[in-house]
Amino acid sequence: MWQAMAQDLRYAARTLLKNPGFSLVAVLMLALGIGANTAIFSIVNAVLLRPLPYPNPDRIVVLHETSRGGWGSVSAPNYLDWKAQSSSFDSMAVYRVGGLNLTGKFAPQRVESAEVSEGFFEAFGMQPVAGRLFTDQEWKPGGPDVAVIAEGTWRGVFGGDPGLIGKPVELSGVLYTVVGVVPESDAYPSTARVWLPNHLDSPFARNRDTHFLGCVGRLKAGVGVEQARAELATIAQRLQKQYPETNRGRGIRVTPMLEQRVAYIRPALVVLLAAVGFVLLIACANVANLLLARAIGRHREMAVRAALGAGRRRIVRQLLTENGLLALLGAAAGLALAEAAVAGLPAIIPRGMLPRTGGITIDARVLAFTLLAGTLTALLFGLAPAIAAARVDPYAGMQLGGGRATQSKLLARMRHALMVTEVALATLLLVGGGLLIRTLGALLHVNPGFDAAHVQTAEIYLPKMTPAEVPKNLDRVDQITARLAQLPGAEAASTAALLPLSGYNINSDVQIEGRPVEDVTQRPMVEMRFIGPQFFRVFQIPLVQGREFEAQDNDRSHLVTVINRHMARHFWGEESPIGRHIAFTNVNNTPEWMEVVGVCNDVHTFGLGDDVRDEAYIPFRQQRAEDISYLSGEIPVEFVIRTKGAPEALTSAIPEVVKAEDASMPVSRIESMSALLDDSLARQRFAARLLGAFGILALLLAGVGIYAVMAYLVTERTHEMGVRMALGAEPGDVLRLVLSTGMRLALVGVFAGLSGALAAGRLLANQLFGVTATDPATFACVAGALAMTAALACAIPASRAARVAPLVALRYE
Amino acid sequence: MATDGTALIHLDGVTKVFYTDEIETHALSGIHLEIRPGEYIAIAGPSGCGKSTLLSILGLLDSPSGGEYRLKTQPVAQLSLSERTRIRNREIGFIFQAFNLIGDLNVYENVELPLTYRGMSSAERRKRVQEVLERVGMAHRMKHYPSQLSGGQQQRVAVARALVGQPAILLADEPTGNLDSKNGEAVMELLNQLHHEGATICMVTHDTRYAGCAERTVHLFDGRVVEETAAAGQQAVQA
Structure with a gap:
């Protein structure tokens, strides 16, 4: 068995090396598809799938007050009641984000900070890498001015000096004693670099109707989110009765922290992953088409193998080994492309658009995804051509032209189906990209109500x-x-x-x-x-x-x-x-x-x-x-x-x-208002560019696919073209015949794609502005672009067909 | 052979030379041939003697390297590609050894094909196709596809396609080459019948039995006419 597999592998390698052009094109197409998927999956993995960097992260929840159908910050008195009355939590704490000017023997700099209440570090399970966390004494109102800083700041600003612990640093004009250092990867909020105790002793903190605090909690082991929700709902009802003036209609929202951090971006990432998945499917369709075309050429070889006793399963296995090797090479090249893309991602992802982007990397899960994508890809593009090629009659296959017609018809149907599929997928992607581009265009035409040109802005604290x-x-x-x-x-x-x-x-x-x-x-x-x-x-x-x-x-x-x-x-x-x-x-x-x-x-x-x-x-x-x-x-x-x-x-x-x-006093930011206006559209611009780029890639791949199918069709039907010419067809007649064949298939694909886009429109609906998910102009433009691409892709094979000499009608294989 | 103005096809000193790299191959050398309307002629000879080259020149599928070819007294050398196509469509009917039916078209559509290139109305096309299919005995298979027919039936359809345009001459390239003897004889019978109904036929064959069906047989060897024989009752000509 292993020997046979090794033999198959050797033969597969030899076959691929024998056709370097075919192998290179196939590997390149797969690399583009797998690479793009791996790169986007590395984002999905880092943002949506990677667990939070805390012990038992699934027990960490975020709490909000709900009111009038929305949710938001928490008032300190309400938080204190929740904490006192609930039994579902190991710890619960509030925080408020801010910023401080860090000054010393270096240029003043702005650092993000968080004032946190007792139980905050326990909620996350944070442990210091140097020093300690706040003591009971320090949590109490009137306690000393102390700070915990992030490891990055400790190393970056203070050179990782262990002697800093216990020494004061000046933050916005006040001296705070640094008591500990926590890992930067644990930072919460993620931009915070300094944590101060929040004693909840300000006038705001005494007002039940002033909602300005973030709230986090760690559930007790064995307590589920639903259980905590039920308990807090009871507490909220009690508080409504107790404080009707401020709490009427107010509830409590409990959300797992990971869900809270990524929920808003999940639909966009899912759309992006689907889009790039379509690119891979199109690449697979193209490679499958190449393999189907090659299957015709290898018909006699398969017949000989069958005649020598190779069963259908054995032939399929041989062909799948070849396809698997192709997929493996494609995956390896795709991984290299993805590595390069991941390295460049921080530069192209707009600032603040995605949470947790620091973790975008090719890790074990991404590698497993690439391997899975490669395997599925090999099955997707390789199985049908392998089965079709293995359906060979050993006797007829070895006759001149014998048995080929029937097999050709089956393979032709497969090729046509693949072409229709890839045009449909490209249409879907282009409609998506088109709608986002139209959204961006509509946003750019919105009058903001002010003149951003010639306005400079500067921020201080x-x-x-x-x-x-x-x-x-x-x-x-x-x-x-x-x-x-x-x-x-x-x-x-x-x-x-x-x-x-x-x-x-x-x-x-x-x-x-x-x-x-x-x-x-x-x-x-x-x-x-x-x-x-x-x-x-x-x-x-x-x-x-x-x-x-x-x-x-x-x-x-x-x-x-x-x-x-x-x-x-x-x-x-x-x-x-x-x-x-x-x-x-x-x-x-x-x-x-x-x-x-x-x-x-x-x-x-x-x-x-x-x-x-x-x-x-x-x-x-x-x-x-x-x-x-x-x-x-x-x-x-x-x-x-x-x-x-x-x-x-x-x-x-x-x-x-x-x-x-x-x-x-440092100036923390200087930026023109025009740049800020541009930044405000960064998310839409990024999505439009990315989906637009995938759409164009899909269009190009579909164009190549259509060209390949039509070129093969012309080669396969050269004799028929000769017969038609012999019977009186003008070159224009043949040109029209090929064009109409290609265009008919392409238009079926466009129609299927537009139908799919109509059905899938709601996935994009919440990302659109000034345009509906069924925008007729976008649909028309995409249909036009696809039709033009198809016409161009068909034109070269068609003109070749029109030049076929009628004399070939007399040639007999 | 005497030349008169009634010849449908007139070849005078026709040569055909193929160039492959630096090798010059004389496929035809000084061919003189006349085919009169209503005549049934066979071109015979061993493989590689130039039969098919001659047929391709007669059918305007290829051009001679030298000499003159007149069809219905009109020299064809100076015709444009478009005029050659038009003449091929209207004056010449092809019957190929491999039938050359188009697999994606049914019998009716295959036979209709030459007429579609003429811009003829569909009603007229339908009438002609039905007539000709009935003539070859294939009207009952109108909706069938070539793969659903036997070889003999396919060749009948091919004959119908050649006849449908009412050409001046039928050019048949080894019409029995892909058929068993029974079907081969049936096709030859059909050609005989067409000839008796007035069709002009030029058939290439290497089978002396079938060549004997023609009124006159032109024997080619190494691209030259080496002999002309006539069927019983016809005048024989020694080249």
Whole structure:
């Protein structure tokens, strides 16, 4: 048995070497298909399949509060009740993300941070690689300022100095003692590099209606997610009854952490994997077609083998060995391609688009996938041709032309079916790519509501401050803004807590003057955007009514707001809102009324494809000092500058201006608004490019496939063409015959593909904007592109057929 | 042989030379031949003597290297490819040794094929195809595919296809070559019948029995006409 297999393998290698052209083309096609699949699977593996890097990761869950059909952050009092009343968890903790300026004997730098409550490290099972985690004493309110840092920061910034443990480092102007170092791979949130104890002693933490914390938990061994959900549902009901003003309608959402982190990206990755799977299927169809064509040429060889006593199974085994070797070579070459692709992936995956991209690598699971893909591929492209080739009549097969006609017909049917299949798959892919490209086009045509050109932005973080220090710090912000406005090339400058399209938001329930005061859980939500004077001028956001903010709109003047047109229409319809009042509830649950002094145009602040929401712009200087003192170091200050020329011209001047004001304050990011606008479409652009590229690859492969089938058809039917010419067919008649044969098959494939695209459209529906999944223009363009490709692919064999001399009609094999 | 203006085909000193690398092969040398309307002529000779080359020239499938070929008094040397195709379609009916029926077309469609290249109306085509299939006794197999027919039946269909365009001459290349003796004789009987009905036939064969069916047999050897014999009652000509 082994001897026979070795013999088959030797013969297979010899056969492949004897036909280097065929072997090279087949291996190349398989390598493209398997390589692309391996590369995409390495992403799927890293993002969706790889377990979280913690002990018993399936026991880690994320908890959210639910309300009005949505879910979000958790209030500290609710969390404390959950923790006290539940018995399903080994540990439960809350955290809030932020950023700190790390300063010392090096250039100031921005580090992401997390303030975490007791039980946080236990929830993940994190263990320090140096030092220790926080002690009971350190968790208590009023405890010492201590920090745990990530291994990468320890090694990168402090050279891995073991002496750092127990020593202070300066973070946003405060000295923290480093007590321990944790592995960077364990970091949660993934971008955090410094962890501080969160004592939950701020005014916000005492307010049950202020939802600003993330919450994680570790289930007890043997407790399932469903069990925890049931227990927390009971607790949520109890809290609703106990605190109806703040908790009516509020529930608790429990999600396994891995699911929480990857659920949003799973549909896109599944679509991508399906798309690249189609490319592999097309490559398989092409190789199968090559093998079918070769089977005709090897008909006599198979007949001889059969005549010498080889059974059908034996012949199939021999052919499958050859095909297996081809697949193995294809898989090896594909793996090499995938290695190169994986190395280049970080450069092409847009920043922040995928979670867990650090783990994208060719690991054992990816290797197993490649091996599986190679094996399935060998069966897919090799089995049918092998079986067909083995169906040989040993007597007729050795006669001149005998038995070949019947076999040819069977193989021809197979080839045609394969051609139709690959055209259908290419159509599906092109429709998908086309829809995403149209989506991107539609998004690019959306008016964001502001003029991003000639706007430069820079981000800083203010150091942590007491309420008394707030005015001084805001004065510094004003001074920096004034200096930025004076820079050569600057027209105007302003500030904002959040930039449009940043992905972050702050919202709150709102009361409207003259309307009955509703229960807090029923009040409408409005987005709050803190901005400085000149903001509307910098972004060229037209004011529809009223006025813009001025320098005198500060903490000493009465509170004012500019609302967007959407909100004006929502609450006042056609009436003017100017002079009306709205109120947001402050941390003490007291409404703070502010006068509407202006109405501005709507801005797509959440994303070009997202709906405009009710928005209230509030002067930066009218934020409450208590709020700022608590939020400082977390909410960045964005400087925005309108420039006369290219915004990038100010890139080097901005840090100098900031440094002149405070040498310890790093500018964490400088980027033009146009670049940020571009970044906001990065996900759509990436998906469109990738699916578009797969579509084009599929189109090319399908073109090659059609060409191969038609070229073989012409070769096989050369005699028939000669007969037709002898009977009076003009070259044009033969040309039309070949073209119509090819086009008929191609159009069947296009029709099947379009039908498939109609059925599969819903898979893409949630990724589309400005175009439906059944967009007739996309379908028509794809059909046209496929038809043109098919016509081009058929044209060369057809013109060859038209040149067949009628004399061949007289030739007899 | 005397030349007169009534000859359907007139070959005068026709030669055919093939060049392969530096080797020159004289397939035909100085062929003089006339075929009159209604005549049944056989071209005989051993394998490689030039029979098929001569037939391909007669059928306008190939061009002579020298000499003159006139069909219905018209010289064919200067005809364009398109004119040659048109003449082939209208004036010449081919019967091939291997039948050369198209496997994907049924009997009706195979016979109809030459007419489709003429732009003839489908009603006219249908009428002609039915007539000719009835004439060769294959009307009952109209919907069958070639693979469903015996060799003899396939050759009958091929004859029908050659006749359907009402050509001036039928060129038959070893029409019995792929048939057993019984079917071969049946096909020869069909050709005889067609001849008696007025068809002009030129048949290439190496089988002296079947050559005897023709009124006149031209014997080729090494690309030259070495002898012409006539059937009983006909005048024999020594080349």
